[in-house]
Amino acid sequence: MTGYLLHGDVSVGDTPPPLGVDVTATTVVLGALASRDWRPMHHDKNFAVERNGTQDIFLNTPNQAAWFERYVTDWTGPTGRLGRMTFRMNTSVFPGDHMVFDATVTGTHVDAVGCGWVELDVALMVGDVATTTCAVQVALPIDDDDNPWNRRGDSWHPDSKGDN
Amino acid sequence: MSGSPTTDLAAIPTFVLDKVGQVQYEEDGGFPVEHGYIWNTCAATENGNPLFWDEAVADELTDGPIAPPTMLSVWFRPHHWSPGRTEPAVPLQAHFDLKDDLDLPEAIISSNTITFHDPVRIGDRIRSRQVLRSVSDPKTTKLGRGRFWVIDVEYLNQDDALVGVESYTAFGYRRETR
Numbered sequence: 001m002t003g004y005l006l007h008g009d010v011s012v013g014d015t016p017p018p019l020g021v022d023v024t025a026t027t028v029v030l031g032a033l034a035s036r037d038w039r040p041m042h043h044d045k046n047f048a049v050e051r052n053g054t055q056d057i058f059l060n061t062p063n064q065a066a067w068f069e070r071y072v073t074d075w076t077g078p079t080g081r082l083g084r085m086t087f088r089m090n091t092s093v094f095p096g097d098h099m100v101f102d103a104t105v106t107g108t109h110v111d112a113v114g115c116g117w118v119e120l121d122v123a124l125m126v127g128d129v130a131t132t133t134c135a136v137q138v139a140l141p142i143d144d145d146d147n148p149w150n151r152r153g154d155s156w157h158p159d160s161k162g163d164n
Numbered sequence: 165m166s167g168s169p170t171t172d173l174a175a176i177p178t179f180v181l182d183k184v185g186q187v188q189y190e191e192d193g194g195f196p197v198e199h200g201y202i203w204n205t206c207a208a209t210e211n212g213n214p215l216f217w218d219e220a221v222a223d224e225l226t227d228g229p230i231a232p233p234t235m236l237s238v239w240f241r242p243h244h245w246s247p248g249r250t251e252p253a254v255p256l257q258a259h260f261d262l263k264d265d266l267d268l269p270e271a272i273i274s275s276n277t278i279t280f281h282d283p284v285r286i287g288d289r290i291r292s293r294q295v296l297r298s299v300s301d302p303k304t305t306k307l308g309r310g311r312f313w314v315i316d317v318e319y320l321n322q323d324d325a326l327v328g329v330e331s332y333t334a335f336g337y338r339r340e341t342r
Contacts, residue, residue: 021210027208030204030207030208031208031209033204034201034204034205034207034208034238035205035208035235035237035238035241036201036238036241037241038244052270053339061273061276062234062235062237062238063208063209065234065276065278066205066208066209066211066232066234066235067209068234069209069211069232069233069234070206070209070210070211070213073211073213074212074213078213078214078215078221078225079225081233081280082233082234082280083279083280084277084278084279084280085234085277085278086275086276086277086278087275087276087277088274088275089272089273089274089275089276147225149225149226149283152282156281156282158279158280158281159279
């Protein structure tokens with residue numbers, strides 16, 4: 001598989017292109033239902049305001065994860081294989097917000113079984129506020145003959161950590 | 165983790181402390197992994213990754229269609245209603261148990277780590293099991309007074325292969341009275 005991002009193409013400090021999305025009530029409800037999250041704070045504004053004390057319905061966590069995945073794999077292409085994601089939710093994302101995903105590469109390493117890893121700090125920004133941050137570890141092909149998706153069992157270590 | 169008494173929150177009951185490290189709520193997903201939900205999720209996030217839309221790409225890279233890795237929790241979330249059930253089922257039951265057991269009526273998930281193992285494929289039957297890892301001392305945040313807890317959810321397929329682990333850190337709290 002050729003033409004996609006390779007591990008050697010990436011350096012610490014690289015910044016994948018940002019992604020901007022206007023959030024509507026449909027964005028929130030569609031995402032909640034697609035992730036089978038039926039809880040009312042993601043589709044019932046009265047419930048969200050009166051019970052959760054928030055200003056409106058808000059993006060649910062599993063759907064935010066899907067947005068982060070989309071952002072990262074837009075950059076890597078389909079040969080990028082997620083290993084680990086750590087989310088920290090600081091505040092909520094509401095209809096009317098313009099959310100922007102941006103990221104910085106914080107590390108790269110090749111693990112003991114030859115899998116090439118890239119670490120990124122990704123932020124979901126609304127205005128100047130990082131509403132959610134996500135530390136991502138994603139595997140990229142070492143060369144055109146490598147495919148991280150072929151790794152199984154002892155050849156796949158999503159908890160692998162680099163020195164940088 | 166601590167069960168030390170405080171002036172404003174009750175001590176952690178012994179039966180809660182006994183759950184730490186124990187497997188709870190082993191359950192099967194209610195339905196096999198299906199392509200419709202994958203497309204719903206991709207549509208909801210405008211995700212054009214050809215792995216999920218182009219069979220030729222999926223065949224070449226992943227030996228056939230797979231689900232987006234971040235959909236892990238989707239496959240065990242219960243239906244909103246099913247015949248014969250009188251109470252609404254909730255995912256992450258161990259989390260809701262803690263809200264009740266610690267008398268903390270509100271809760272948020274403050275952080276969440278997902279580790280991805282074998283890909284989830286169309287037709288897989290995913291099962292999950294929950295493990296309470298820790299409960300904190302009382303803390304005060306801008307939301308109110310409460311406790312943090314950590315719950316791991318492990319996901320396995322029908323062949324007992326690990327497909328992922330989600331580790332949730334939650335904050336259960338009482339809203340500040342004004």
